[in-house]
Amino acid sequence: MKTLIQGGYVVGYNGKEHIIFENGCVVYENEFIIFVGFPHDPQCPNYDIYIDATKSLISPGFINLHCIANIDIQPIFLDTKKQIVRSKEWFNSNSNIMTRKEFDISARYSIASIIKGGSTTFCAVTAMGTKKYGNSTYESQSLVDNSIDLGIRGYFANNFQDISYYNLKNRKVFKHDKILGDRAFNKAITFSKSILKNNNDLINTFLFPYTTETCTNDLLKKSYKVSKALDIPLRTHFAQYKSEIEYTYKNYGKSPLERLKDLDILDNNLTLTHCIYLNKNLTIEKISNKYLKYLHDTGTNICHCPVVYLRKGYGLNSFQLLINSGINVGIGTDTVPPDIINEMQTTSLLSKIKDDDYMSGNAREIYNSATLGGAKALNRNDLGRLYKGCRADIVIINISNIRTGLVDDPIRSLVYYSNSKDIKTVIINGKMILDNYKIIGLDERELYNEAQNLWNKLKRKKLLNVKQSLNKNTFKMIRV
Ligand SMILES: [Zn+2]
Numbered sequence: 001m002k003t004l005i006q007g008g009y010v011v012g013y014n015g016k017e018h019i020i021f022e023n024g025c026v027v028y029e030n031e032f033i034i035f036v037g038f039p040h041d042p043q044c045p046n047y048d049i050y051i052d053a054t055k056s057l058i059s060p061g062f063i064n065l066h067c068i069a070n071i072d073i074q075p076i077f078l079d080t081k082k083q084i085v086r087s088k089e090w091f092n093s094n095s096n097i098m099t100r101k102e103f104d105i106s107a108r109y110s111i112a113s114i115i116k117g118g119s120t121t122f123c124a125v126t127a128m129g130t131k132k133y134g135n136s137t138y139e140s141q142s143l144v145d146n147s148i149d150l151g152i153r154g155y156f157a158n159n160f161q162d163i164s165y166y167n168l169k170n171r172k173v174f175k176h177d178k179i180l181g182d183r184a185f186n187k188a189i190t191f192s193k194s195i196l197k198n199n200n201d202l203i204n205t206f207l208f209p210y211t212t213e214t215c216t217n218d219l220l221k222k223s224y225k226v227s228k229a230l231d232i233p234l235r236t237h238f239a240q241y242k243s244e245i246e247y248t249y250k251n252y253g254k255s256p257l258e259r260l261k262d263l264d265i266l267d268n269n270l271t272l273t274h275c276i277y278l279n280k281n282l283t284i285e286k287i288s289n290k291y292l293k294y295l296h297d298t299g300t301n302i303c304h305c306p307v308v309y310l311r312k313g314y315g316l317n318s319f320q321l322l323i324n325s326g327i328n329v330g331i332g333t334d335t336v337p338p339d340i341i342n343e344m345q346t347t348s349l350l351s352k353i354k355d356d357d358y359m360s361g362n363a364r365e366i367y368n369s370a371t372l373g374g375a376k377a378l379n380r381n382d383l384g385r386l387y388k389g390c391r392a393d394i395v396i397i398n399i400s401n402i403r404t405g406l407v408d409d410p411i412r413s414l415v416y417y418s419n420s421k422d423i424k425t426v427i428i429n430g431k432m433i434l435d436n437y438k439i440i441g442l443d444e445r446e447l448y449n450e451a452q453n454l455w456n457k458l459k460r461k462k463l464l465n466v467k468q469s470l471n472k473n474t475f476k477m478i479r480v
Contacts, residue, residue, distance in 0.1 A: 002029045003430075004039070004047035005394065008056040009410040012036040013385040018368070020410065026058055028392035031201070031430040036386050053425070055400040057410045060386050061120025061393030061428060062340040063374025065303040066235070066273045066332030069114070069124035069143055071106040071455055073464065074335055078311065079473040083167060084129050085465050091166035091175075097130040097463060100138055102454055107142040109451035110338075111150050112439055117338040117420045120393035120428045121374070121383055123155040123235065125334065128210050130463055133177065134160040134184025137191050144195070144203055150442070151433045153201070153393065155233070155378065157208035158191040160184035162219045181219055185209075189226055196230065201391070202429055204232075204378075211237040212256055212272075213244040217263055224265040233378055234265075238272035240309070242282045249280060257291050261298075268299030271377045273332065275302050276309065276316050284317050292325040301377035302327060304369070305334035306346045318354035319347055323365050330374035331366070339420040341397075344370055348415060363415035396425035 010024035013036070027035040027045050035045055076082050098106060114122050124143055126135050140158050147154040162181020165172040188207060195205040207227040209215040215223070215236070227234035239245075239256045248256045257278055260266055279285055295302065302322055309315050316322075322329050333343050344366045351361025375384030382390045398404075399413040404422060407413045426434035433440060458464060 001049065002027055002034070002045055002047040003049040003051060004044075005051040005053050005058055005396065006039065007058045008053045008396075010036060010058040011060060011386060011411075013387040015387070018371070018385065023054075024058075026386050026394065028394070028427075028430050031392055033386055033388055033390050033392050035388060051396075051425070053396045055398075056424065057397045057399045057414055058386070059395045059397060059414070060371050060384050061395050061426070062118050062370045063330060063378070063384050064114065064117075064119035064122040064332055064338065064340055065271065065330035065374045065377055066125055066305055066334055067114060067119065067122040067338055068127065068333065068335055069107065069110045069122065070126045070139070071109060071451060071458065072336045073127060073129055073458075074308075076459060076464065080471050083170070085463055086165070086167045087462075088166045088168060088173075090463055091132065091164070095463075096136060097458070097461070098139075098454075100142070103136075103139045103142045104146065105447075105450050105454050107139070107146040108150070109447055111143070111146050111152055112442060112444065112447060113336070114338045115150065115152055115426055115434055115439055116423065117333065118340045118395055118397075118423050118426070119152075119333075119338065120395065120426060121153040121155070121378070122338075123206065123332070123378070124157070126159060128159055128161070131159070132164045133162065133180040134158060134187060137187060140191055148200070148203065150439070151202070151428055151431055153204070153383075153391075153428055155204045155206050156191075156195060157206050157235075158184070158188035159208050159210045160188045160219075161210040161214040162216050163214040176216065181216075185219060185222065189230075192230060192232060196232070206233040206235055209234075209236050211240070211244070212260065213237075213241070213247055217252075217259075220260070220265060221263055224263075224267070224270070227269060228267075233269050233271060234267075235271040235273065235303070238275055239277045240274040242277050245277050245280065245282055255280060257294060261294050266294060266298035266300045268301070269379065271301040271303050271330065273303040273305065273334070274309070274316070276314065284314055286317050287321055292321070292327065295322070295327045296325055299328070301373075302329045303332045303377070304329055304347060305332040305343065306350045307333065307343055308335040310346060310350060311335070315350045315354070318360065319351040319369075320355055320357075320360040320362075320365070323369075328373055328376050329369045330377045331370040337420070340370060341414065341422075342419050344415045345419075363409070363412045366415055367411050392427060392430040394425075394427040395423060398422045398424045
């Protein structure tokens with residue numbers, strides 16, 4: 001069965017870079033793109049199904065390189081100094097934050113929001129704030145099952161670390177536990193191997209030592225070796241807090257990036273998410289030429305998720321500097337909502353501010369990062385582009401409407417004026433998942449209510465203990 005989508009603006013690819021076909025079309029058959037060009041081209045195949053998307057942008061699906069995939073605890077931290085309780089008593093207990101059924105609601109809700117946010121491939125993150133040395137395999141498996149059910153392409157991992165902490169009087173007490181760390185690591189390997197056996201292109205895996213700060217040298221080295229042996233990506237949170245700099249200098253006598261370089265794990269299968277605090281003096285200066293060279297020469301990928309830390313007032317310095325240095329950058333939504341278009345816009349604004357240059361963070365480079373950049377980090381040359389033989393992952397975005405303004409360049413309209421509310425259709429692996437702004441076959445209202453009820457319940461648990469996260473920065477709420 002062949003389907004032709006008539007644009008609009010079709011973002012094609014010439015083997016090297018994106019090119020736009022105005023009033024162009026794309027044709028796919030089963031899971032693959034078979035033609036991109038103009039409908040009057042004699043090469044354009046005959047089709048069975050026609051989708052009218054004139055005036056819209058027909059884009060390759062976006063690759064969300066680091067994406068929160070659980071009911072997020074971050075709403076309680078916005079404009080508050082609230083902390084997770086993480087008591088010593090909790091730390092030494094065996095409790096799990098959610099039941100199996102609750103993990104299912106959390107996974108399904110998150111995946112639905114990721115699809116609505118424009119990502120056709122997502123690399124899952126489940127929060128460790130509510131966990132100790134790793135997550136339960138059931139949580140990861142629930143993400144896999146719900147991804148299969150909803151039809152998105154995902155990269156899944158079991159998190160692990162061998163350093164964890166509990167809070168004591170506003171102080172973090174760190175605990176290194178080799179036995180529990182190794183147990184979580186081995187569980188992660190078993191989980192990744194089970195996915196590799198699946199042989200389903202929608203379901204992929206990576207290895208996820210959770211942060212460089214909470215993994216010992218030994219664990220990072222082992223993780224790198226196993227990721228190479230299994231030929232899967234390796235990803236970790238990196239240089240996201242000041243505390244990592246202090247901790248790394250104190251314990252290893254060097255900066256976080258020097259540490260990874262000396263461990264010999266900088267590599268093109270490694271993605272470092274964030275890469276913000278790099279210097280001993282705890283300021284966010286421009287990434288130095290020496291560090292740019294480390295990243296460039298090893299092919300290490302950077303994942304940029306600006307929204308989550310801009311909410312705390314800081315961010316990468318800078319996106320454009322990494323791009324100009326030939327370093328591969330992908331984009332991720334490390335918070336809610338997982339709106340990849342909004343994340344692109346924020347990338348642009350942050351880059352301009354950091355570089356004090358309005359030419360910095362241009363729409364073209366950012367669009368490349370959210371498509372080709374993410375694909376490169378995952379070692380996939382069949383994603384992030386509309387090109388014959390590539391996967392039919394397609395997003396149709398209504399960029400021509402009164403709210404989004406008039407179109408000069410469709411990519412600038414997308415990055416500067418649009419957001420995920422403008423996503424009309426999502427096709428993943430040749431299957432239409434979202435049509436006319438709604439996920440096909442899903443009762444979105446019912447799922448939303450289930451998730452809200454779950455959140456209300458979770459925040460009252462001892463671990464979070466939030467009856468109400470309102471404070472002097474919010475309005476008084478009256479309930480009947
Ligand atoms: Zn994260």
